[in-house]
Every structure is written in structure tokens, then in C-alpha cells.
Amino acid sequence: xxxxxxxxxxxxxxxxxxxxxxxxxxxxxxxxxxxxxxxxxxxxxxxxxxxxxxxxxxxxxxxxxxxxxxxxxxxxxxxxxxxxxxxxxxxxxxxxxxxxxxxxxxxxxxxxxxxxxxxxxxxxxxxxxxxxxxxxxxxxxxxxxxxxxxxxxxxxxxxxxxxxxxxxxxxxxxxxxxxxxxxxxxxxxxxxxxxxxxxxxxxxxxxxxxxxxxxxxxxxxxxxxxxxxxxxxxxxxxxxxxxxxxxxxxxxxxxxxxxxxxxxxxxxxxxxxxxxxxxxxxxxxxxxxxxxxxxxxxxxxxxxxxxxxxxxxxxxxxxxxxxxxxxxxxxxxxxxxxxxxxxxxxxxxxxxxxxxxxxxxxxxxxxxxxxxxxxxxxxxxxxxxxxxxxxxxxxxxxxxxxxxxxxxxxxxxxxxxxxxxxxxxxxxxxxxxxxxxxxxxxx
Numbered sequence: 478x479x480x481x482x483x484x485x486x487x488x489x490x491x492x493x494x495x496x497x498x499x500x501x502x503x504x505x506x507x508x509x510x511x512x513x514x515x516x517x518x519x520x521x522x523x524x525x526x527x528x529x530x531x532x533x534x535x536x537x538x539x540x541x542x543x544x545x546x547x548x549x550x551x552x553x554x555x556x557x558x559x560x561x562x563x564x565x566x567x568x569x570x571x572x573x574x575x576x577x578x579x580x581x582x583x584x585x586x587x588x589x590x591x592x593x594x595x596x597x598x599x600x601x602x603x604x605x606x607x608x609x610x611x612x613x614x615x616x617x618x619x620x621x622x623x624x625x626x627x628x629x630x631x632x633x634x635x636x637x638x639x640x641x642x643x644x645x646x647x648x649x650x651x652x653x654x655x656x657x658x659x660x661x662x663x664x665x666x667x668x669x670x671x672x673x674x675x676x677x678x679x680x681x682x683x684x685x686x687x688x689x690x691x692x693x694x695x696x697x698x699x700x701x702x703x704x705x706x707x708x709x710x711x712x713x714x715x716x717x718x719x720x721x722x723x724x725x726x727x728x729x730x731x732x733x734x735x736x737x738x739x740x741x742x743x744x745x746x747x748x749x750x751x752x753x754x755x756x757x758x759x760x761x762x763x764x765x766x767x768x769x770x771x772x773x774x775x776x777x778x779x780x781x782x783x784x785x786x787x788x789x790x791x792x793x794x795x796x797x798x799x800x801x802x803x804x805x806x807x808x809x810x811x812x813x814x815x816x817x818x819x820x821x822x823x824x825x826x827x828x829x830x831x832x833x834x835x836x837x838x839x840x841x842x843x844x845x846x847x848x849x850x851x852x853x854x855x856x857x858x859x860x861x862x863x864x865x866x867x868x869x870x871x872x873x874x875x876x877x878x879x880x881x882x883x884x885x886x887x888x889x890x891x892x893x894x895x896x897x898x899x900x901x902x903x904x905x906x907x908x909x910x911x912x913x914x915x916x917x918x919x920x
Contacts, residue, residue, distance in 0.1 A: 492636045493645075495710040496629045497652050498702045499593060503623045504656025505698065509664040509691055510561065516668065518557045520687055521609040531609050559759065559881045561616055568620025569874035577627035577867020581860060582719055585632045586712045588625065593703045595622030600696035607684030615692075627867035634854040634862045635713035639917075640800075642855055646847035647791040647799075653846070658784030665777070667691035718859045739856040739914045740865050744872045746910035747849045750812065751876035753903045754842055756884025756896075757819065764893050769828055782832070783839050790843030803916045804848040804855070811844030812908045819901035823894045845907075855917035 510517070521531055535553045580588040599619030606612040630649060637645035667690030765771040765779060799807055814837045821834030850869065857865040887896040 492632055492710060492713050493648065495589075495702075495706050496632050497648055498705065499589065499629045500626060500649055500652035501656045501659075502593075502596065502695075502699055502702050503626050503629075504653050505660040505663065505695060508657060508660030509695055511558070511661045511664060513664050513668060513688055513691065517612075517688060518554050521612065524608055556885065559885050562759070562881055563878040564613070565616050565620040565623070566874045566877035568617060569623050569626070570871045570878060572621050572623075573627040573871040573874055574864060574867030576625050577631060577863035577865075577870070579863075580628040580631060580714070581863035584712050584714050584716075584719070585628055585635065585863075586706075586710055588628050589632070589706055589710065590703070592622045592625030592628065593699065593706055595619075596625075597696060597699045597703055598622075600692050600699055603692035604689045604696060605684060606686055606688070606692070627870040628863060630850060630854075630866045630870065631863040632713045634857075634866065635859075639855060642851045646850045646854070647795040649847060649850065651788050651792050653787065655784065655788065657787065658781055661777070661780060663694050664691045667694055714859075714863075737856050737861075737865070739917070740853050740869075742910045742914050743849055743853040743856070744869050746808070746907040746914070747846075747853075747869060748872040748876050749903060749906040749910075750815070750845055750849070751873045752880040752883070753819070753900045754815065754838075755877045755880035756887075757822070757838065757900055759881035760884050760888045760893070760896065761822075763888065764822065764897075765831075767893060768825065768831065779835065783835060786836060786839035787843050790840045791847060794840070795843060795847055799848065799851075804851045805911060805914055805916045808845050808848040808852065809908060809911050811841045811846075811848065812904050812911065814838070814841030814844065816901045816904045817841075819897050819904070823897035823901070852914060852917065 518531075518535070522535065534557070576588050576592055595618060599615050599617075599622055602611060602618060603615035606615055630646070633645045633649065634642065668687070761779075762771075762776050765776060769775075771779070795807065802810070818834045818836075818838035818841055821830050821837060825831040825834055850866070853865055853869045854862060884896060884900070887899060
């Protein structure tokens with residue numbers, strides 16, 4: 478893992494491909510489990526024969542008094558999925574700035590190797606998650622390792638000039654969009670072909686399970702990423718530009734130590750934006766079932782549309798508009814589109830309005846996410862890229878932990894219309910922070 482100073486003197490063409498695959502796999506790891514939640518809960522409940530933690534969890538949820546007129550989904554399944562998703566996001570929140578700060582000290586490559594290796598280990602544990610605690614262990618390992626998103630983003634910042642920084646960050650968004658499409662697809666396909674694994678199941682802590690196929694597919698992708706990283710990725714942060722300070726507290730707790738005010742405001746804008754967006758993302762399936770009685774096939778097509786729109790908007794529109802419009806103004810446009818999307822979804826009684834809301838939402842996040850990342854990067858010095866982007870990504874991860882739980886409670890207690898209208902109102906906060914960020918110089 479030692480590097481020759483001459484090997485880091487110029488950007489390496491392999492950096493983009495490796496970083497793209499790493500970010501893509503992080504999103505796959507986060508979303509591959511989404512279509513498996515109902516069957517996963519039932520499977521591990523059957524194995525919880527002694528009335529363990531999972532059984533008590535479901536029983537306590539059933540006594541909370543949540544009500545819904547729609548019988549298409551079970552509230553305990555919703556909250557079970559929300560808790561597992563939040564666990565993954567909380568660990569991203571804690572570890573993103575830690576990985577980012579260490580990458581500022583010793584370089585991007587060794588930290589990427591360690592964290593992608595951890596991703597492989599997390600998927601390997603999932604393959605043999607014979608009981609619920611092994612499943613939790615796999616999500617813990619995967620969530621800790623997925624904090625490398627901050628390092629991957631910093632590597633993009635290392636190899637892109639300031640004038641094209643937002644275009645480079647749009648690559649991050651495209652990887653997110655692809656992962657958003659293929660993650661649930663991998664999980665669903667693996668579940669359909671689970672029969673071959675059923676004969677090998679047992680009651681042990683480590684044993685094959687009906688979800689091992691999804692784990693195997695994810696593990697092979699992560700292993701490919703690790704091999705590619707080891708063979709092709711060259712260090713992007715020169716030794717003379719590294720930061721020798723020791724990392725401190727994790728996550729958004731470091732926000733007060735971010736002396737650069739525009740970076741701090743970018744983190745706060747991203748935090749409140751992602752609370753709103755992740756809450757909508759989590760409850761969208763339930764809204765589609767409630768309003769239009771969508772089947773799993775319908776939901777697959779819906780997510781396919783969202784993912785494709787994200788890819789096109791970030792790969793084409795952002796790259797063309799960010800130059801003349803500017804990062805700050807394009808992010809504001811994204812927030813406005815997001816607020817309009819929430820209004821359409823709150824009031825949608827017909828599928829036409831529903832899909833208009835989906836398109837507005839997809840374009841909104843496509844505009845906002847890469848431009849906010851670029852703002853945080855452009856206002857950072859080269860020696861603080863990893864740390865600042867770690868705090869930035871950590872803010873988003875904490876929002877992804879909070880947003881689904883808040884949205885789920887609001888949805889089932891107050892109804893879908895009020896929950897989505899509240900999401901639109903919440904977007905006032907990131908707009909306020911964006912208005913107070915200057916457009917950075919790119920010279």
C-alpha cells in the first residue's frame with residue numbers, strides 16, 4: 478500500500494471507473510435488500526422459535542396502534558425494513574468522516590482497499606446468515622464499510638479540475654441511479670431463483686438461507702470491485718497535499734469544526750434535503766399501493782423510471798447546465814422541483830399526476846445532489862477534501878436514518894397527503910441555506 482510520489486503526480490484514468498463501481502456497489506448494498514423485507518421478516522420469525530428479540534419486536538409494533546385502511550402491506554414489515562435501512566445509514570453516518578479523514582492522512586487507495594474489503598466481508602456474512610443476528614452482523618459490517626463513499630467522492634475531487642467539478646460529481650449521481658435500479662432487481666431475481674438453496678438451509682448461526690442468492694451476487698460484484706481497485710486504481714492524493722491532523726469525533730458532530738462557512742451550510746442543506754427525499758423514497762411504494770393498488774411488477778417499473786430519469790438528468794442535463802447556470806442556482810432549481818414533486822404526489826388521484834410527481838422528484842434530486850457535493854468540494858482546500866466530504870456524506874447518511882422513520886410515522890398516523898405536504902414544507906430549509914452560499918470561483 479506504499480506509493481511512489483511520482484505515481485500520484487497526475488490524475489489516473491482508472492480512478493473514474495473504480496470510483497464509479499465503488500459508489501454503484503454502495504447503492505446496490507443499500508437497496509438490494511428492499512424487495513426482500515416481507516419474506517425476510519417471515520423467514521427469520523419462523524426461526525425465532527424461542528420468542529426472541531425479533532418476535533418481541535413484531536409484537537410491540539402490533540400493539541403501537543398504527544392504523545391504515547390499506548391491507549396491501551403490514552406495518553411491522555414497514556418498520557422492520559425501516560430499522561434495517563436506518564441501521565445501515567447510521568453506520569454510514571458514523572464512518573464516512575472517519576474514512577474520509579484517514580484518507581486525507583494516508584491516501585485514498587489504502588482506505589478504499591480496506592473499506593471495499595469490508596464490503597466483501599459483509600456480503601459474505603449475509604450469504605451465510607442462518608439467523609437474524611447473523612443478518613444484523615452483515616448489515617453492520619456492510620454499513621461500516623459503505624462509509625467509503627466520502628473517500629470515493631474525494632478521489633473524484635482529486636482528479637477533476639475546479640471548472641468541471643460538478644460534472645465529475647454528476648458521475649456519482651449516475652452510479653447512484655444505476656445502483657437504485659439494479660440493487661432491487663438483483664434482490665428480486667435472486668429471490669425468484671432461491672429454490673436451489675433451500676435444501677442447504679439449517680438452524681445454525683452461519684448457514685445458507687433463501688436470501689443467499691442476493692448475497693452471492695452482491696459478493697461477486699464487490700469482489701470484482703476489490704480486484705479492479707487493487708490492479709487499476711492509483712493514488713490520487715499526493716503526499717505533499719495530505720493532512721497530518723488526527724481524526725476527531727465522527728459525523729455531523731464535527732460540523733462545528735468545519736471552519737469554512739459555505740461548506741457547513743452545504744452540509745446542512747444536504748441534511749435537510751435528504752431527510753425529506755429519503756422519507757418520500759421510503760414511503761413511495763406504500764403510496765403507490767394505497768392510491769393505485771400497484772403490484773410488485775408495477776413498483777419495479779416505477780423504480781426503473783426513477784432510476785433512468787436520474788441517470789439521464791445527471792448524465793446530460795447537469796453536465797450541460799452547470800456551467801452557464803452555476804452549482805448553487807442549479808441546486809436551488811432542484812429543491813424547487815422537489816417541492817413541486819411533493820405537492821403533485823400529495824394530491825395525485827390519477828396516475829398522470831403521480832408520474833409527473835415522480836419525474837419532477839427524479840430531476841430535482843439529480844440537480845441537487847451532485848451540485849451540493851460540488852459546492853462542498855469547491856469551497857474546500859485540497860488537504861481537507863476527504864474530511865469535508867466525509868462530514869457532508871455523513872450528514873446525508875444521518876438524514877437517511879431519520880427520514881424514513883419520520884415519514885413512516887407521519888404517513889401511517891396522519892395520512893399520505895399530509896405526510897407529503899410536510900415534505901414540501903421541509904424543503905424550505907435547504908433553500909434558505911443555499912441562498913446563503915456564494916457561487917465559488919473556479920479559477
